[in-house]
Amino acid sequence: MSDEPIARTSRRDFLRSTALAGAGLVAGSATAGAAGPDPKIVEVQDWASSFGDPVDATPYGMPIRFESHVVRRNVEWLTESPVSSINFTPIHALEGTITPQGCAFERHHSGAIELSKADYRLMINGLVDTPLVFTFEDLLRFPRSVTTAFCECAANGGMEWAGAQLEGCQYTQGMIHNMEYTGVPLRLLLEEAGVKPEGKWVYAEGADASSNGRSLPLDKALDDVMVAFFANGEALRKEHGYPVRLVVPGWEGNIWVKWLRRLGVYDQAVESREETSKYTDLMPDGRARKWTWVMDAKSVITSPSPQVPIRHGKGPLVISGLAWSGNGRITRVDVSLDGGVNWQSARLSGLALPKALTRFHLDIDWNGEELLLQSRAVDETGYVQPTKDQLREIRGLNNVYHNNGIQTWWVKADGEVENVEVA
Amino acid sequence: MSKSRDVLILAICAGALLATPALAGKLGLGREALPEEVAAWDVAVLPDGTGLRPGSGDVATGDEVFAEKCASCHGEFAEGLDSWPVLAGGGGTLTDRRPVKTVGSYWPYLSTVWDYVHRSMPFGAAQTLSVDETYAITAFLLYSNGLVDEDFVLSDENFREVELPNAVGFYPDDRPQTEYPLFSGEPCMSDCRRPVAITKRAVELNVTPQDPDGRPAGTLPPLSEAAALPADPAPATETAAATETAAATEVAAAPAETVDETATEAAAADPALIAEGVGVFKKCVACHKVGEGAKHAVGPVLNGIVGAPVGAADGYKYSKVMLEAGAGGMVWDAETLHAYLADPKGFLPKNKMAFVGLKKDRDREAVIAYLASLGK
Numbered sequence: 001m002s003d004e005p006i007a008r009t010s011r012r013d014f015l016r017s018t019a020l021a022g023a024g025l026v027a028g029s030a031t032a033g034a035a036g037p038d039p040k041i042v043e044v045q046d047w048a049s050s051f052g053d054p055v056d057a058t059p060y061g062m063p064i065r066f067e068s069h070v071v072r073r074n075v076e077w078l079t080e081s082p083v084s085s086i087n088f089t090p091i092h093a094l095e096g097t098i099t100p101q102g103c104a105f106e107r108h109h110s111g112a113i114e115l116s117k118a119d120y121r122l123m124i125n126g127l128v129d130t131p132l133v134f135t136f137e138d139l140l141r142f143p144r145s146v147t148t149a150f151c152e153c154a155a156n157g158g159m160e161w162a163g164a165q166l167e168g169c170q171y172t173q174g175m176i177h178n179m180e181y182t183g184v185p186l187r188l189l190l191e192e193a194g195v196k197p198e199g200k201w202v203y204a205e206g207a208d209a210s211s212n213g214r215s216l217p218l219d220k221a222l223d224d225v226m227v228a229f230f231a232n233g234e235a236l237r238k239e240h241g242y243p244v245r246l247v248v249p250g251w252e253g254n255i256w257v258k259w260l261r262r263l264g265v266y267d268q269a270v271e272s273r274e275e276t277s278k279y280t281d282l283m284p285d286g287r288a289r290k291w292t293w294v295m296d297a298k299s300v301i302t303s304p305s306p307q308v309p310i311r312h313g314k315g316p317l318v319i320s321g322l323a324w325s326g327n328g329r330i331t332r333v334d335v336s337l338d339g340g341v342n343w344q345s346a347r348l349s350g351l352a353l354p355k356a357l358t359r360f361h362l363d364i365d366w367n368g369e370e371l372l373l374q375s376r377a378v379d380e381t382g383y384v385q386p387t388k389d390q391l392r393e394i395r396g397l398n399n400v401y402h403n404n405g406i407q408t409w410w411v412k413a414d415g416e417v418e419n420v421e422v423a
Numbered sequence: 424m425s426k427s428r429d430v431l432i433l434a435i436c437a438g439a440l441l442a443t444p445a446l447a448g449k450l451g452l453g454r455e456a457l458p459e460e461v462a463a464w465d466v467a468v469l470p471d472g473t474g475l476r477p478g479s480g481d482v483a484t485g486d487e488v489f490a491e492k493c494a495s496c497h498g499e500f501a502e503g504l505d506s507w508p509v510l511a512g513g514g515g516t517l518t519d520r521r522p523v524k525t526v527g528s529y530w531p532y533l534s535t536v537w538d539y540v541h542r543s544m545p546f547g548a549a550q551t552l553s554v555d556e557t558y559a560i561t562a563f564l565l566y567s568n569g570l571v572d573e574d575f576v577l578s579d580e581n582f583r584e585v586e587l588p589n590a591v592g593f594y595p596d597d598r599p600q601t602e603y604p605l606f607s608g609e610p611c612m613s614d615c616r617r618p619v620a621i622t623k624r625a626v627e628l629n630v631t632p633q634d635p636d637g638r639p640a641g642t643l644p645p646l647s648e649a650a651a652l653p654a655d656p657a658p659a660t661e662t663a664a665a666t667e668t669a670a671a672t673e674v675a676a677a678p679a680e681t682v683d684e685t686a687t688e689a690a691a692a693d694p695a696l697i698a699e700g701v702g703v704f705k706k707c708v709a710c711h712k713v714g715e716g717a718k719h720a721v722g723p724v725l726n727g728i729v730g731a732p733v734g735a736a737d738g739y740k741y742s743k744v745m746l747e748a749g750a751g752g753m754v755w756d757a758e759t760l761h762a763y764l765a766d767p768k769g770f771l772p773k774n775k776m777a778f779v780g781l782k783k784d785r786d787r788e789a790v791i792a793y794l795a796s797l798g799k
Binding site for chain 1: 601614615620
C-alpha cells in the first residue's frame with residue numbers, strides 16, 4: 001500500500017483498500033456499507049419519528065454532548081498554581097477563524113475575578129489635562145468600533161524552543177484565540193482626558209490582585225488599541241476580563257490587560273515586573289531584548305495533527321491550518337509534505353484580515369505514505385515564517401517567548417501523527 | 424462643555440468613513456478623578472523613582488517580614504521553593520544553558536521590585552504590605568543578593584542611588600533590523616534543502632497530558648464512536664466536577680472513623696454545599712493538595728484535616744505558632760476552621776499561610792464541608 005505514487009487511485013483500488021482497512025476503522029463512512037443497505041437509512045430512526053428538545057430546553061446553549069472533548073486543557077506541570085497559570089485553546093478541533101469564547105485559552109496571574117458592571121470603574125490619570133473616572137455606562141456612550149484580532153500569549157510554543165515536547169497543536173500553538181471585539185477606541189478615551197505633550201507612554205493596569213500592568217507607547221495607544229466589552233457579539237467572559245479588557249491587535253497577549261481599571265499616562269515606561277523580569281527575551285550574549293511586543297508571522301497545520309490522526313485511510317485528505325501575523329495581513333501560506341524540501345501554496349479560505357487568524361486549506365490525495373507536514377506563512381510585509389533552527393541561530397536556546405518557528409508533524413502510514421523536529 | 428448636535432453627527436459620519444470613530448471634540452463623559460482616588464489606585468513606581476512613597480525599612484526587619492509572608496513560596500533565603508520564583512543569586516548565569524533570573528542577576532530596576540511587592544504580593548493577599556514593610560522586604564532582597572550590607576536601610580531618600588547589576592542588560596526590540604531582513608524575500612518552493620530526517624520526537628519526553636486510552640488529551644474520537652457516548656448531556660468540565668463531587672460525597676457518606684460529627688453531618692446534609700466547596704477550594708489548591716497520593720506543597724496536605732489536631736500532619740514544616748497551638752490542644756473543628764479561614768493572620772498571627780481569607784460565611788461553610796468529605 002505504501003509504495004503507490006500520489007495519484008488518484010482507481011475506484012476498485014479504493015474499495016479494496018477500504019475493505020482492507022476493515023469495517024471497524026471506517027465505520028461511519030458510507031462506503032463501508034457496500035455489504036448491504038445502511039440501517040441508518042432504511043430503518044426509521046427515533047429522531048425521525050419522535051420529538052426533539054423543545055425551545056428553551058437550554059436558555060443558553062452548550063455544544064452538543066458529542067463535542068464534549070473540545071475543551072480548554074491545562075498542562076499541570078507547567079506552573080505551580082492554577083490561579084497563576086495558562087490553558088490551551090483546542091485549535092485542533094476548531095475550523096474557520098473565530099474562537100468561541102467558551103474554549104478560548106485563559107491566562108491569569110491571580111485567578112479570574114468576578115467584577116460586575118455596577119462595580120466597574122476605569123481611571124485615566126497621570127500626564128493628562130483632566131484625570132477622569134468612567135463608569136461602565138460612560139463607556140457605552142462613546143462611539144464604538146468593531147475589530148477582529150488574534151490574542152496570542154508571547155510564550156505560545158515556548159516549551160518547544162529546545163526541541164519537540166508536547167503532542168498536539170492545542171499544546172504547542174494553542175495559547176491563542178481570535179475574536180471579533182466591539183468597544184471604544186482607546187484614542188477617544190485619551191482624547192477625552194487630554195494627553196499632555198510630555199505624555200509618551202500609557203500604562204494599562206488590571207483590577208485583579210496581580211494588578212497586571214503593561215506600558216504602551218503613545219503612538220500604539222492612539223492607533224488601533226480598543227477598550228473592549230463585547231467579544232463575538234456577546235459580553236466578554238469572566239475569564240477574559242469581564243466587563244472590560246484591552247485589545248491590542250498584533251501584540252503579545254500579556255498587554256491585553258483584563259479587568260482594565262486604570263490607564264496612567266507617563267513620560268517613561270513603568271518597567272513593571274511583566275515587562276522586565278518576564279516577557280523579555282534573553283539572548284545568547286546574556287543581554288535581553290525588551291519591548292518585544294509584536295507577534296511575528298506564524299502558522300500551524302491544525303488537521304491532521306497529533307490530536308487529529310487520519311482515520312479514513314488514503315485518498316482525499318483535507319489539510320487545514322491557521323496563519324497569522326502581528327504585522328498585518330497573511331498573503332500566502334505554503335505547505336510542505338516532505339519536511340521543507342518542496343512546497344506548494346495552500347488556499348486562503350475566507351477573509352484574510354490584518355492581525356487576525358486566517359484559515360488555509362490544501363486538498364491532497366494521500367497515497368498512504370509517511371509525510372513530514374509543515375506550513376509556512378508569508379505576510380504583507382514580505383516576512384516569511386522562519387524555521388526553529390533559523391530562530392535558534394540568532395536567539396539561542398534561552399528564549400522563552402516569541403517562538404514563531406515552523407512546526408513539523410510526522411504523519412505515519414497508519415495515519416497517526418507525531419510532533420517532531422527534522423534536520 | 425458646549426457642543427452642538429451637528430458636530431456630533433459630523434463626527435459619526437467621519438467615523439463611518441474612517442472605520443474607527445473620530446471625535447470633533449470632547450463628549451463630557453466621565454467625571455474628574457479625586458486626588459484621594461488617584462492616590463489609591465496610582466501606586467506605580469517608575470525607574471526614576473516617580474511614585475515612591477515616603478518611608479523606610481531595614482534588612483533585619485525585611486528578613487522577619489519575608490520569613491513570615493514570603494518564605495512559604497520563595498524560601499527563607501529567597502532561594503525559591505519547588506518551582507516558585509528564585510529571587511536571589513544567579514549572578515553570572517545569564518549565558519548558561521539554564522540561567523537563573525533573579526532580582527540580583529536579571530531585574531534591571533529596583534523600582535520594579537518595590538512596585539511589584541507592594542501591589543501584587545504576597546500571592547493570595549496582595550496589597551496588604553505597608554509602605555515600610557515594602558522598603559524592608561526590598562532591602563532584604565538587596566541583601567540576599569549580596570548587594571548591600573546587613574545594616575542597610577532603604578528609604579525614599581536613598582532609593583535612587585541603588586543600581587541593580589543588570590541595569591544595562593536590556594535593549595529595545597531589534598527584530599526589524601536583525602531578523603526581518605533575513606526572513607524576507609521570495610521563499611524557495613522546490614529542492615530547498617537536502618532530504619530531511621527526524622531528529623527529535625515529543626513522544627520520547629512523554630510529558631503531554633493523556634486521555635485514558637493513552638493518546639494526547641483531547642484527541643478527536645473516531646467518528647464511529649460518537650453514537651456510543653454516554654447519554655448524560657454534560658460538558659467535560661462539568662462532568663469532571665460532578666465526578667469529583669460524587670466521589671467526595673461517597674467518601675463522606677462512608678462511616679469514616681476520623682471524620683468528626685460536625686463534618687459528617689455537614690457532608691451528609693448537603694452534597695450541593697460540598698460541590699460548592701470544590702469550587703471555593705480552587706483558591707487553596709495553589710498551596711494545598713488533597714486526595715489520594717497528595718503530597719505536602721507550600722501548605723500541608725488537607726486530607727482528614729477536619730477533626731485533626733492543629734499542626735499535626737506528618738512531614739510538614741509548620742510555623743512556630745501553629746505547632747504551639749497544636750501543643751495547646753487546639754483541634755481543627757468547624758469553629759476553629761471558620762475563625763482561621765475568615766482571617767488567617769488575625770486568628771494565628773505569624774503563621775505561614777499567605778492567604779487573605781474567605782470573607783463570605785457561605786464560602787467558608789462550603790470549603791469546610793468539602794474538606795470534611797475528604798478521607799484521611
